[in-house]
Structure formats: C-alpha cells, structure tokens
Amino acid sequence: xxxxxxxxxxxxxxxxxxxxxxxxxxxxxxxxxxxxxxxxxxxxxxxxxxxxxxxxxxxxxxxxxxxxxxxxxxxxxxxxxxxxxxxxxxxxxxxxxxxxxxxxxxxxxxxxxxxxxxxxxxxxxxxxxxxxxxxxxxxxxxxxxxxxxxxxxxxxxxxxxxxxxxxxxxxxxxxxxxxxxxxxxxxxxxxxxxxxxxxxxxxxxxxxxxxxxxxxxxxxxxxxxxxxxxxxxxxxxxxxxxxxxxxxxxxxxxxxxxxxxxx
Amino acid sequence: xxxxxxxxxxxxxxxxxxxxxxxxxxxxxxxxxxxxxxxxxxxxxxxxxxxxxxxxxxxxxxxxxxxxxxxxxxxxxxxxxxxxxxxxxxxxxxxxxxxxxxxxxxxxxxxxxxxxxxxxxxxxxxxxxxxxxxxxxxxxxxxxxxxxxxxxxxxxxxxxxxxxxxxxxxxxxxxxxxxxxxxxxxxxxxxxxxxxxxxxxxxxxxxxxxxxxxxxxxxxxxxxxxxxxxxxx
Numbered sequence: 344x345x346x347x348x349x350x351x352x353x354x355x356x357x358x359x360x361x362x363x364x365x366x367x368x369x370x371x372x373x374x375x376x377x378x379x380x381x382x383x384x385x386x387x388x389x390x391x392x393x394x395x396x397x398x399x400x401x402x403x404x405x406x407x408x409x410x411x412x413x414x415x416x417x418x419x420x421x422x423x424x425x426x427x428x429x430x431x432x433x434x435x436x437x438x439x440x441x442x443x444x445x446x447x448x449x450x451x452x453x454x455x456x457x458x459x460x461x462x463x464x465x466x467x468x469x470x471x472x473x474x475x476x477x478x479x480x481x482x483x484x485x486x487x488x489x490x491x492x493x494x495x496x497x498x499x500x501x502x503x504x505x506x507x508x509x510x511x512x513x514x515x516x517x518x519x520x521x522x523x524x525x526x527x528x529x530x531x532x533x534x535x536x537x538x539x540x541x542x543x544x545x546x547x548x549x550x551x552x553x554x555x556x557x558x559x560x561x562x563x564x565x566x567x568x569x570x571x572x573x574x575x576x577x578x579x580x581x582x583x584x585x586x587x588x589x590x591x592x593x594x595x596x597x598x599x600x601x602x603x604x605x606x
Numbered sequence: 607x608x609x610x611x612x613x614x615x616x617x618x619x620x621x622x623x624x625x626x627x628x629x630x631x632x633x634x635x636x637x638x639x640x641x642x643x644x645x646x647x648x649x650x651x652x653x654x655x656x657x658x659x660x661x662x663x664x665x666x667x668x669x670x671x672x673x674x675x676x677x678x679x680x681x682x683x684x685x686x687x688x689x690x691x692x693x694x695x696x697x698x699x700x701x702x703x704x705x706x707x708x709x710x711x712x713x714x715x716x717x718x719x720x721x722x723x724x725x726x727x728x729x730x731x732x733x734x735x736x737x738x739x740x741x742x743x744x745x746x747x748x749x750x751x752x753x754x755x756x757x758x759x760x761x762x763x764x765x766x767x768x769x770x771x772x773x774x775x776x777x778x779x780x781x782x783x784x785x786x787x788x789x790x791x792x793x794x795x796x797x798x799x800x801x802x803x804x805x806x807x808x809x810x811x812x813x814x815x816x817x818x819x820x821x822x823x824x825x826x827x828x829x830x831x832x833x834x835x836x837x838x839x
Contacts, residue, residue, distance in 0.1 A: 346710040354696070446694035450750070453658055454711040455684035604660040606651070606692065 347456065347464035355434060355472060362433075363476050366426035367483035370419040374487030377414045385409045405572040411493050412571045415484070415500075420567025423480060423507060428537040428562070431511035434472050435518040436533030438465045439595070443526035443605045458600050462523070466592060469515050477508045496571070503570045510565035513584045514540065516591035523595035526605040558583060611636045611758060611789045612657070617666030619656050626652045628813045630666070634791055634806075639784055641804030641821050642793040643828070648810040650793045651691060654762050658688060671757060684712065687751035691763040691793075693743035695735045701746055702731035708750040716753035723749045726775055740767035748776060752783065759783065759790040765799065777803050797828045 377384075388409035406413035439462065442448035452458065481504045488495045518533045544562035547553040557563040558580035569577075612634035619626035627649040634640045644650050655661045657668050659679050668675035670682045695704045705724075709716040724731055727745045735743065744767050751759060759780065765773045780790050780803065794800060800807050800821045807821035 346707060350696075350707060354698075445697070446692060447696055449660065449688075449690040449692075450695055450708075450747075452660060453683060453686075453688040453690070454708055455680045456711050457680050601662065603662060604655075606655070606660075606690070 344456065344460045344464045347451075347461060348467050351438070351465055351468035352471060355468065358430075358434060359472050359475060362426070362430040363479045366423060366430070366476075367480040369422050369426070370480060371483040371487040373418045373422060374411075374415065374484060375490065376418075377411055378491055380414075384414070388413070405574075406568050411488070411491065411495055412499065415488075415495075416503075416567035416571040419484060420503070420571075424510075424562060424565060424567065425538075425541050427476065427480070427507055427511050428514050428541060429534055430476060431469075431473060431515040432518050432533035432537040433530070435469045435515040436522055436530060437528035438469060438519065439522040439599060440525045440528050444528045446606070448604050449606060452604060459596060462596050462599050466519065466595070469519065470512070473508060473511045473515060477504055477511070480504075499571050499573070503565075503567055506565040506570060509581075509584060510561040513561040513588055513591075516588045520591040520594045520598070523599040524602075609636050610634065611671055612640075612791065613667075613669040614653070614657065615667045615669075617653065617656060617663050617668065619652055619661055619663045625649075625813045626661075627656070627810075627815075630810075630813075630815045632808055632815060632817065634789060636789055637784055637787060638806055639780065639790045639792060639804045641800035641807035642791060642810070643795070643797070643800060643807060643818075644793075644810030645795075649813040649815075650810050651762055652813075653810070653815075654688075654760055654791070654793060658683070658686070658760065685757045687754065687756035687759045689744075689747045689751040689759075689761045689764050691766070693740070693747035693767075695743070695746060697736040698734060700732060700734055701729060701738070704735060704746055705731065705749050705753065709753060712754050714754050719755060720749055720753040723752055723779070726779070727772060741769060741772065744768055745772065748779070752779060755783070755788075757788055759788060759792075761790065762793045763795065764792070765794070765796065797823070797825055 380387075388407045406416050408414045408417050437444070442451055442461075451461065481500075484500065488500075514537055517536065521529060521532065540560045541562055543560045544557060544566070547557040547560070547563075558577060561580075561584055564577040564580040564584065610633040612632070614630055614632050617630040618628055630649070630653055642650055642653075652661065656663045657670065657675060659675060671685055673682050675682060699707070705720050706717075709720065727748060729742070729745050729749070733742075735746070738746070744764065748764070751761070765776060768776060777799070780792075784790055792799070792804060801823070804821040807818045807823070808815050809818060810816075
C-alpha cells in the first residue's frame with residue numbers, strides 16, 4: 344500500500360505544486376493589494392455594502408472590505424473557495440478511474456494488493472494533497488498579513504482554513520465516489536460539480552427562498568464572510584458534510600470492490 | 607498422481623444480455639504448460655480475468671494452488687505471474703521503475719532475477735514506457751510476470767508484438783521455469799505454439815470450453831473452429 348501511495352503522490356506532485364502556488368500566490372498578491380487600495384477602499388466599501396442581494400452574496404453587507412479581515416474574506420475568500428474546490432475535484436475525480444481509462448488497472452491489480460488497499464492508498468493521497476494545499480496556502484496568507492503588519496483575527500483565519508479543508512474533503516469525497524463508479528476520467532463532471540456547488544451557495548445567498556437550503560452545499564459552512572463576522576457555527580451543514588464524507592468514502596470502497604474491471 | 611494447481615468449476619460470466627463464458631470447467635496440473643486456444647471473443651480473456659478477480663463471475667468457483675480465488679485473492683496473486691494481452695503501464699515511468707514498483711508491491715527484492723531477465727530479453731531499462739513499442743512493452747510485462755519466480759504463470763496472448771527471436775527466448779524462459787516446478791496457462795491464437803510447447807490444451811468457442819485429447823491438433827481442424835465461429839457471429 345505504501346508503494347501505491349508514494350507512486351500516487353509522485354504522479355500528482357505537479358498538479359499539487361501548480362494549484363498550490365497559483366491559489367496561494369493569488370491570495371498573497373491579493374492581500375498585498377490591500378495596502379495600495381487602503382486609501383480609496385472606504386468609498387468602495389460603502390458602495391459595495393449597499394448593493395442589496397449582491398452585497399449579501401459576497402458577504403459585503405456583514406463585513407466591510409475597508410478592513411483587512413473584510414477584504415480578506417471577500418477577495419481571498421472567493422479565490423481560495425473556488426480554487427480549492429476545483430483542486431479537490433481535479434485531484435480526486437480520476438484517481439481510481441484512471442487505472443481503467445489508461446489501461447494500467449490490469450498491471451496494478453494483478454499484483455498482490457487488494458482493491459481495498461488501492462482505494463485506501465488513493466484516498467490517503469488525496470488527503471495528504473489537501474492538507475499540503477491548505478497548509479501552504481495558509482502560509483502564503485499568513486506571510487501576506489505579516490508583511491502588512493496589521494491586526495488580523497488569527498483564530499478566524501484558522502477556523503476559515505479548517506472549514507475550507509473540510510469543504511475540500513467533502514467535494515473530494517463525492518468525486519472519489521464518482522471515480523470508483525466510473526471507468527473513464529470524468530474531469531468535466533468534477534470541475535462542473537465544484538463550480539455548481541459554488542454557484543448554488545452564491546445564488547442561495549441572493550434568492551431568499553433558497554436560503555433555508557444553503558446547508559446542503561459544502562460552501563455554506565466554509566463561507567469566509569460568515570466565519571470572519573463570527574456567525575453561528577452551522578451545525579446542520581457540518582453534520583450533513585460528515586455524513587456525506589463517510590457515505591462517499593464507504594460507497595467508493597463498496598463499489599470499487601464489487602464491480603468488474605474494464606480492460 | 608500430479609496435483610491440480612488450477613481448478614475451475616462451472617464458471618459462468620455474462621455481461622448483461624451478452625454472452626461471456628458458460629459453465630467452464632478445467633483443471634491444470636502442476637508443471638503443465640496448458641494451451642488455451644480459441645477465436646477472438648470466444649471467452650479466453652473472460653476466463654482468465656475471472657480467475658484473477660478482475661471480473662466477478664455469476665456462478666462457479668476457481669481454486670488456485672488450493673486457495674479460493676475470492677477469499678484468498680491476495681495470497682493467490684502473490685504466487686501468480688500474469689501477463690495481459692495488452693501491456694499497459696504508467697506512461698511517464700521508466701522501465702526500471704515499473705519493474706521495481708511491481709517488486710515493491712510484492713514486498714520482494716527481485717533485482718537479481720529482473721536483471722537476468724532484462725539481459726536475456728535485451729531491454730533498455732532507462733527508457734520511459736511511452737517511448738516503447740508494443741513488443742518492448744510486452745518484454746516489460748514478461749519481466750514483471752517472471753521476476754518473482756511465481757508458481758503459476760498466466761499469459762494472455764503473450765507473443766503478439768514480439769519478434770521471432772524474442773518469442774523463442776520467451777518460450778525458453780517458460781520451459782526453464784516449468785522445469786523447476788512452475789505451471790503455465792497460455793492463451794493464444796497461434797496453433798504452432800500450442801503444438802510445440804504445450805502438454806495439454808483446450809479450445810474455447812462461443813463461451814464454452816472443450817478439452818482436447820492432445821495439443822497436437824491438425825491445422826485444418828483448428829481453422830474450422832474459427833470458420834464456425836465466424837458463421838455464428
């Protein structure tokens with residue numbers, strides 16, 4: 344199992360480096376932008392906070408982008424939320440199905456390793472990648488904040504990163520299950536799903552009738568504006584996330600163990 | 607009496623409405639080189655893939671080295687060397703890395719045997735998989751199937767893509783391993799390979815298996831199997 348895990352990590356290293364540097368770097372650059380915008384941002388903040396549903400959708404009605412936490416939550420929060428969700432989907436949507444899609448499954452599964460161990464190694468690979476991604480992006484953000492030398496709620500940043508990580512695990516879990524079912528890499532489906540979940544959260548915050556159903560999507564509990572404005576912990580959304588993660592991973596084991604392998 | 611190292615009983619596998627294999631039973635004795643003949647789509651690969659656990663049969667049992675193919679799947683694979691008809695690996699890996707990766711998963715140091723095999727098959731282990739022709743990928747597959755000196759070899763159309771010299775080397779290797787007690791199940795289209803190297807043989811047609819009295823079958827009779835299959839398709 345260790346060999347499969349190491350092989351997967353090596354194979355996915357480029358994906359991890361590119362996405363981590365891209366998202367972390369963009370977030371870092373965005374934080375540095377705050378300094379240059381600080382003088383003019385107050386006027387912009389007033390305008391953005393009075394745009395009704397649009398302000399709600401991006402959290403600008405609860406937080407002022409004139410402050411660093413508010414600016415971080417609205418700008419970096421959007422980049423990291425969307426980027427990390429897409430990364431989680433990309434990392435997991437083909438991790439099992441690629442063995443059949445690229446015809447290497449017969450080589451791997453003719454070796455003395457059970458399908459369960461293959462699933463475990465690949466799930467661990469995704470988990471390691473998501474941890475590294477979150478930690479490195481977090482370091483970029485901490486670096487940017489430290490460079491500005493301004494007050495910042497460290498606890499909220501930590502909560503935000505943990506929630507984002509959980510959201511990434513949930514998206515990765517669903518994509519992992521799809522990967523276990525499929526014998527083809529469904530890259531479009533994975534990316535589309537991450538974008539749709541993001542759009543669902545965005546629309547849910549604009550359309551009043553949808554607000555009660557926001558908890559279904561993983562972006563509901565990982566919303567930067569709510570975390571930085573110390574809203575209540577979304578227990579229902581987190582409970583549903585836990586159920587979905589467990590069900591997806593269990594489903595992946597069951598499905599991958601039972602189905603016929605395509606040559 | 608020699609022991610059966612492979613025992614298949616009433617194995618059936620269907621793909622929805624499509625036929626796979628029907629009620630296949632066969633025994634392969636220790637030290638045998640068993641020829642497994644049949645036209646394309648007759649069910650040879652389905653039988654092999656069911657034996658190795660890639661497919662879940664609808665009915666029947668497979669016992670390999672006295673172990674149940676479902677319960678003792680990992681233990682069986684530790685003692686089997688399998689070469690699929692299409693030799694696919696990870697494109698970006700080097701040949702040496704693929705061979706070592708297979709040995710690592712087996713938790714064995716097979717470097718000595720792998721080195722001997724690579725030399726006999728004249729392989730350049732520094733090349734990347736994506737740079738290799740089908741024949742050279744087949745050679746990598748042979749090394750991966752043989753380097754751990756398994757008790758049973760299962761080869762699915764092993765010589766397609768190999769040049770005549772390598773085909774000869776391949777059969778020399780099989781002979782050497784079987785002389786030391788290994789058993790070989792060889793699925794092929796090439797009648798001359800069965801005539802020359804196999805001790806027993808069976809032929810598959812339309813998902814059903816028929817044991818042959820002797821592997822030395824007449825070429826005209828053999829071709830008739832293919833013609834009959836063509837007519838029924």
